[in-house]
Amino acid sequence: xxxxxxxxxxxxxxxxxxxxxxxxxxxxxxxxxxxxxxxxxxxxxxxxxxxxxxxxxxxxxxxxxxxxxxxxxxxxxxxxxxxxxxxxxxxxxxxxxxxxxxxxxxxxxxxxxxxxxxxxxxxxxxxxxxxxxxxxxxxxxxxxxxxxxxxxxxxxxxxxxxxxxxxxxxxxxxxxxxxxxxxxxxxxxxxxxxxxxxxxxxxxxxxxxxxxxxxxxxxxxxxxxxxxxxxxxxxxxxxxxxxxxxxxxxxxxxxxxxxx
Numbered sequence: 001x002x003x004x005x006x007x008x009x010x011x012x013x014x015x016x017x018x019x020x021x022x023x024x025x026x027x028x029x030x031x032x033x034x035x036x037x038x039x040x041x042x043x044x045x046x047x048x049x050x051x052x053x054x055x056x057x058x059x060x061x062x063x064x065x066x067x068x069x070x071x072x073x074x075x076x077x078x079x080x081x082x083x084x085x086x087x088x089x090x091x092x093x094x095x096x097x098x099x100x101x102x103x104x105x106x107x108x109x110x111x112x113x114x115x116x117x118x119x120x121x122x123x124x125x126x127x128x129x130x131x132x133x134x135x136x137x138x139x140x141x142x143x144x145x146x147x148x149x150x151x152x153x154x155x156x157x158x159x160x161x162x163x164x165x166x167x168x169x170x171x172x173x174x175x176x177x178x179x180x181x182x183x184x185x186x187x188x189x190x191x192x193x194x195x196x197x198x199x200x201x202x203x204x205x206x207x208x209x210x211x212x213x214x215x216x217x218x219x220x221x222x223x224x225x226x227x228x229x230x231x232x233x234x235x236x237x238x239x240x241x242x243x244x245x246x247x248x249x250x251x252x253x254x255x256x257x258x259x260x
Contacts, residue, residue, distance in 0.1 A: 052152045054160070055085055068095070110134055
């Protein structure tokens with residue numbers, strides 16, 4: 001949060017105030033089970049990805065109740081796809097091909113938990129045909145994907161915070177949530193995912209009012225977008241700072257002795 005805000009604002013004791021604000025977030029005050037593990041660094045963008053579902057969300061007008069999170073393990077860039085828990089595998093594959101493969105090509109590997117949709121014969125056969133290797137987090141150690149699991153957990157926290165604000169209209173603002181995440185500074189890569197993916201920074205809707213084109217889009221639309229982006233970025237920053245501050249706090253690896 002501090003790294004993003006300092007680009008636009010300054011006030012005395014700014015860093016301390018931001019740390020205090022984040023520490024009061026109820027969603028952020030959780031302690032992980034154990035230390036996160038190291039993973040192999042991917043060689044190229046969207047070469048190795050990880051995915052998960054955020055489910056049990058308020059129904060939207062189009063009856064969506066879940067979000068499919070798909071993250072590039074190298075750049076940390078992500079796509080958030082609104083789905084339903086009863087979507088068929090055919091529908092999920094259609095989304096995967098149109099929203100991921102179309103934009104980034106076929107990944108070399110996919111890491112996920114053991115969701116029945118990811119362990120199904122159909123999904124395995126598809127990925128085998130595409131030449132993609134499937135890797136699964138273990139039941140007893142879902143953090144086996146280490147850094148990617150950390151990003152997924154942070155995104156889930158952020159999305160649930162946003163949905164508390166937007167409720168049944170969350171699908172409408174999901175593109176802004178995705179944009180805000182991809183354009184926010186990430187400690188693990190020392191830049192925004194957007195910059196890591198495309199090699200440059202991009203403007204956010206917070207800058208739209210400085211452009212003459214705002215007269216074309218309409219003042220009300222600009223103001224609404226600005227307000228929603230502020231909510232989204234606050235949720236993202238609290239979740240991100242929580243993950244950085246508490247990932248290994250009060251945790252230690254389990255050590256086993258011979259004969260245990």
